Amino acid sequence: MWQIFHKLGSPKWFFGIATRLMPWLLAGALALLAVGLVWGLAFAPKDYLQGNSYRIIFIHVPSAFLAQSVYIMMATAGVVTLVWRMKLADVFVKAVAPVGLVLTFLALFTGAVWGKPTWGTWWIWDARLTSMLILLFLYGGAIALDRAINDEKSAARAVAVLVLVGVVNIPIIKYSVEWWNTLHQPATFKLTEKPSMPAEMWVPLLLSVLGLYLLFGWLACLRMQTEILAREQRTRWVKEHVLARRAG
Amino acid sequence: MNAETRPLIKPQESAVSTVAAMRAVFSRDMKVAFRQRQDLLNPLLFFVMVVTLFPLGVSPEVSFLREAGAGILWVAALLSVLLSLDHLFRHDFDDGTLEQLVLQPQPLFLLVLAKTLAHWVLTGLPLVLLAPVLGVMVHLDGNSIAVLCLTLLIGTPVLSLIGAIGAALTLGLRSAGVLLSLLIIPLYIPVLIFGTGTVAAATEGAPVGAYVALMGAFLVLAITLAPFAAAAALKISLSNS
Amino acid sequence: MLFRDLSFSILPGTVTRVEGANGTGKTTLLRILAGLNDAWSGELLWCGKSRNWHREEFLRNVLYLGHRPGIKALLTPMENLRALVAPRRPVADSVLHQALSGTGLDGFHDVPCRRLSAGQQRRVALARLLIADEPLWLLDEVFTAIDAKGVSAIEALLQQRAAEGGAVVVTTHHELQLPGMRSIKLGEVAAQ
Amino acid sequence: MAFDSFTAFILMDGHGPYVWVCYGVFVVLIAGMMLWSWRRHRAVLQACRRVHETTDESGRGSAQPAPATFTRVKVSQD
Numbered sequence: 001m002w003q004i005f006h007k008l009g010s011p012k013w014f015f016g017i018a019t020r021l022m023p024w025l026l027a028g029a030l031a032l033l034a035v036g037l038v039w040g041l042a043f044a045p046k047d048y049l050q051g052n053s054y055r056i057i058f059i060h061v062p063s064a065f066l067a068q069s070v071y072i073m074m075a076t077a078g079v080v081t082l083v084w085r086m087k088l089a090d091v092f093v094k095a096v097a098p099v100g101l102v103l104t105f106l107a108l109f110t111g112a113v114w115g116k117p118t119w120g121t122w123w124i125w126d127a128r129l130t131s132m133l134i135l136l137f138l139y140g141g142a143i144a145l146d147r148a149i150n151d152e153k154s155a156a157r158a159v160a161v162l163v164l165v166g167v168v169n170i171p172i173i174k175y176s177v178e179w180w181n182t183l184h185q186p187a188t189f190k191l192t193e194k195p196s197m198p199a200e201m202w203v204p205l206l207l208s209v210l211g212l213y214l215l216f217g218w219l220a221c222l223r224m225q226t227e228i229l230a231r232e233q234r235t236r237w238v239k240e241h242v243l244a245r246r247a248g
Numbered sequence: 249m250n251a252e253t254r255p256l257i258k259p260q261e262s263a264v265s266t267v268a269a270m271r272a273v274f275s276r277d278m279k280v281a282f283r284q285r286q287d288l289l290n291p292l293l294f295f296v297m298v299v300t301l302f303p304l305g306v307s308p309e310v311s312f313l314r315e316a317g318a319g320i321l322w323v324a325a326l327l328s329v330l331l332s333l334d335h336l337f338r339h340d341f342d343d344g345t346l347e348q349l350v351l352q353p354q355p356l357f358l359l360v361l362a363k364t365l366a367h368w369v370l371t372g373l374p375l376v377l378l379a380p381v382l383g384v385m386v387h388l389d390g391n392s393i394a395v396l397c398l399t400l401l402i403g404t405p406v407l408s409l410i411g412a413i414g415a416a417l418t419l420g421l422r423s424a425g426v427l428l429s430l431l432i433i434p435l436y437i438p439v440l441i442f443g444t445g446t447v448a449a450a451t452e453g454a455p456v457g458a459y460v461a462l463m464g465a466f467l468v469l470a471i472t473l474a475p476f477a478a479a480a481a482l483k484i485s486l487s488n489s
Numbered sequence: 490m491l492f493r494d495l496s497f498s499i500l501p502g503t504v505t506r507v508e509g510a511n512g513t514g515k516t517t518l519l520r521i522l523a524g525l526n527d528a529w530s531g532e533l534l535w536c537g538k539s540r541n542w543h544r545e546e547f548l549r550n551v552l553y554l555g556h557r558p559g560i561k562a563l564l565t566p567m568e569n570l571r572a573l574v575a576p577r578r579p580v581a582d583s584v585l586h587q588a589l590s591g592t593g594l595d596g597f598h599d600v601p602c603r604r605l606s607a608g609q610q611r612r613v614a615l616a617r618l619l620i621a622d623e624p625l626w627l628l629d630e631v632f633t634a635i636d637a638k639g640v641s642a643i644e645a646l647l648q649q650r651a652a653e654g655g656a657v658v659v660t661t662h663h664e665l666q667l668p669g670m671r672s673i674k675l676g677e678v679a680a681q
Numbered sequence: 682m683a684f685d686s687f688t689a690f691i692l693m694d695g696h697g698p699y700v701w702v703c704y705g706v707f708v709v710l711i712a713g714m715m716l717w718s719w720r721r722h723r724a725v726l727q728a729c730r731r732v733h734e735t736t737d738e739s740g741r742g743s744a745q746p747a748p749a750t751f752t753r754v755k756v757s758q759d
Contacts, residue, residue: 041704042690045683052693055700059707082480102714110703117696137434144430148421153528154488158417161481162431165413168473169435172466176438183445215711219718226722233729242730269576276564276572283563283601344557345572347525352576353548487527510749 009086011228012237018221025218032211039204047201053117056110058205062212064107064128067135068170070100070216074142075167078160088224090156091231093163094146095223099216101139108132127181131174138166152231269354270362277366280339287335291328291371292378298324299382310387317386318396318447322440325375325400326407330432332371333411334425336363337482341419341489350486357475360482364412364475365405372404388451395450399443402463409474410435416481420489439466491517495531497673499658501624504651504667507660509675515660516556518675519629522658523553549577552623556630558614562603566594566613569602573617580620588619593639608634618646626650626657 040058047054074096080089111129112122123129142159149155197205232238281288302320303313313320340346349359379400383393414432418424446459491514499505507515520526522533524544533540535547560569570585589598592612602610611634618626632640640663647657648667659665684690691697 037704041700043683046694051696053696053699055693055696056703059703063707099714102710106707106710109706113699113703117699134434134437137430141431141434144427145417148418148423148427149488151488151528154484157484158481161413161477161484162417165410165435165474165477169438172438173434176441180441180445183448215715219715222718222722226718226725229722229725229729233732238729239733242726242733264576264578272572272575276561276568279568280561280563339561342557343561344555344559345561347553347555347557348559348573350525351523351548351551351553353545354576355545483527486525 009084009088011087011091011232012235014088015225015228015237015241018225022218022221025214025221029211029214029218032207032214034211036204036207036209036211040201040208044200044204045198050118053114056114057201058208060107060110060114061205062209063103063110064132065209066212066216067100067103067107067132070096070103071135071138071163071170072167074100075163078163081156081160082164087231089160090152091224091227092220093142093156093159095227096216096220097139097143097146097159099219099223101136101143103216104132104136104139108136125181127174127178130177130181134173134177135170138170142166264354266354266358269352270358273349273359273362274366277363278369281366281370288370288374291332292374294331295324295328295375295378296382298327299386303386313386314388314451317383317388318392318451319444320386321379321382321396322400322403322443322447325379325404326436326440328375329371329404329407329411330429330436332367333408333415333428333432336367336412336415337419338415338424341485346482347486350482356482357479360412360416360478361471361475364408364478367412368405368408372400372408375404376400388447392447392451395456396447398460399446399463402460402467403439403443406439406463406466406470407436409470409478410439412478413474413481416478416485419482419485439463442466492675495673495675499625499656501656502651502654504647504657504659504670506665506670506672507658507675508672513676515675516629518673519553519627519658519660520555523551523627524548525553525555550623551625551627552617552621553627554614554617554629554631556633558611560602560610560613563601565599565601566605566616567598569613570616573614574620577623584620585616588616589613591619592616606634608636608639611635612639615643618643618650624655626655628657628659630661631659632661632663 037058041055044055044058046052074093077089077092080086081093108129111126111132115124115126115129116122142163145162146155146159149158229238229242299320302316306312306316337346340349349363350356352359376397379397380393383396388396411428411432414428414435417431418428421427442459442463446456446463449459450456495518497505507518509515517526521529524540524547535543535550540547559573560566561572564572566589567582567585570589571580571582574580574585586598589595592615594609594612594616597605597609602613605613615631615635631643635643644665644667647659650657651667651669682690684693691701693700
């Protein structure tokens, strides 16, 4: 058991697996995203309340969903970093934090644009959007801290502590922002809350969520490989890898 | 040369109790702070000045100030705590006392708790005591001022505790001050929301007991978790130096 | 990476000197031994038990003096010494006074440390050695800012400590020659 | 197809600009992220290759650094 765990943590082993996995991830991601988004854009029925603007849901929800789960993944990896000192976990956190930041920004941006036809204004201090904005700050803080510390190991562990503190705070932030929202404005109808969604709407939504997950998997693999190469530059296996690729 | 022939020193078993060590850490921080009284005054002056900016910069009208007053005071208090956090570990880090603190044979998180408590007594508590004066200046009514002070009393320790994590994480980094704010402000938001929200509820005459209890829960959560995170962060920062 | 395949034991009753040029990791090694640096892998045993699992027990038994003396400039030597010693064991003030006098700080006991010279501030930290009963001392650059007379007095102190059965590990740029001294040489492995 | 014509599809009853801006930004950012990550990967790979091609078979590059002498270095002033 312990040995398997360590093998899983070995950068070299991961590098090999990722190389084999990546074409499948990319192909799956592009196929699912293409079907999901085209279906959502052109074929899903118009929403009776919001009209066609609701079609933003097919990118807003996947981005928001993934942005939050990436932060939770980072926190999980942070535990691994702090407890087992696994190099791969350090690499994961560093590699995916910018992806999480971009996804959070996308969720915010699409939410804001969606607000214009729905509420008639670009920005509304809606509970979901506000929580997303705070999540953006949390990502920004983690990335800034990582960049500020020169030593890789210390940076990984410091960021792990920060992300763990953040993940404990996320439910508190969500709860408090929702409470604050009810305090300041009587409940208007929320962007993504639906009593019941017909299958022609939620199936493409599901497809695009899955597609974006796979795309994240591909991005994470690629960026982790980059980070591993940079860190393990001097090792024998990297040497064999880069020289073999030149020959082949 | 045979080591066995020498008189061996027996390894030490007993140590000073953790409570006594915590008290020592607390009283040393207090002593150092009172040798440099100006540093104690600075966050308070900052607090007063930020509050002054709002009537000057936005509007001195009673209706505006009464509505925004609690928020202004809370934001100003939050910022001045944030400003003072940089000192929490920095001097100790520079002169080497932090190394000795980490090497004390007591659980580090409790020593960090003692240091954080000292920080609160030196910065948070004076803010709470000053708040009524400023509350009058922004035309809050008596009941609101009382509730405001109560929320500050419960909230500022939370600010110190969460801030200790950030201060420990950014120890020894360049431009640590700005970075510290970036890391900590998002984590301060719930405290700010409930602090001002409770006062707003009080101004409308709604019962505030539940909200105050909730803030108390924040405080308990922060006391139990934050010292662990700050202690871990301190070890990481020292290991890096 | 500063060093690899490093293996040694520190025995009671000996002074061990860590040798090596600048940048070979003398201070790092000492900080690793003290538990201030976590960036290493391997095994570190204290009395046959893993140090990391018996941290508090280990810390009770070790005295570490770093580059930075751990002296607060705003406090007096007396207050500083008390703060450094108190968390380890209760010591009467009269003993602390004796220790400070023993390092040549007579008359300065109640002057804020910021008024003292660098050498005098170091002496406040070194006063701990006169009353310390921790079996293991880890001393990083003990002789920094100390005058020649002070250096020989400290050498004698270290030797006396070894004779009592204490274990001392020092790093220093001074020529330190004590009978029975052991040494750990750093830098040669790294240069290979 | 939920729309009668291609024009209707583009206009989306006046919501077109909002929808298309969102999809555009989404595609640009995601594709940009992929491209950026890929180029960085290639750059690091090439850097690794350069490191290993310049070192000889023994792997560690040229031997030990010269010991410090602290002799003054002549600075010519032409």
